[in-house]
């Protein structure tokens with residue numbers, strides 16, 4: 120994307136903004152080769168890709184909608200575990216793209232900033248983002264389904280590649296007899312309450328909200344954008360396709376996040392460095 124020119128009114132709002140929130144969705148990780156996630160737990164939408172973790176023999180692997188549920192995990196724990204192990208490996212091998220790096224800069228551009236992501240990969244963290252909440256959990260960790268103990272997914276998979284490992288006290292002992300599962304939110308599960316509360320409060324108090332790479336069709340993304348609009352925030356949308364919020368956005372960039380986000384970030388940085 121070429122240099123982004125902001126009209127004077129918008130530039131003034133971006134210059135004055137002190138509390139910014141960015142909502143990121145699947146589109147932000149797409150240019151890192153992670154396909155398009157959809158819904159809670161981050162499902163692969165584009166299963167035509169070959170060689171990705173989500174493809175292969177569809178009959179033996181099952182449909183994503185049938186694997187990302189607690190029922191599937193308790194019915195066929197090994198199958199769900201191996202599917203997530205493959206997805207984890209794909210995400211771990213991917214690298215942050217310019218959209219992730221641009222968003223990491225937002226922490227130093229605004230006095231207050233929160234990144235709210237629907238993505239379960241950890242590419243934002245690897246790009247340097249620290250002030251973030253992951254609404255749908257993370258592929259990078261496993262969590263005991265009984266006591267809640269967490270461990271790195273890579274370590275859990277290395278210890279037990281075929282079946283979810285049992286929870287045991289490090290160094291021996293009987294442990295809690297629970298099983299490790301991926302630390303993502305599955306269909307039918309509630310979003311983590313603390314993360315949702317933090318995101319809602321930030322959206323209600325922000326004066327700038329960016330929605331990037333999200334179709335904004337599902338709760339809570341749609342609710343957070345609505346909240347920010349009601350609070351009078353300036354809303355910027357980056358998405359190649361129109362969304363239900365496109366007509367309310369004060370600025371809409373119909374482009375992939377990997378090009379639009381760096382251009383927007385440059386424009387904001389340069390208007391905020393101006394005096395007056």
Ligand SMILES: [Zn+2]
Pocket residue numbers: 263264265266267268286287294295296297298
């Ligand atoms: Zn446990």
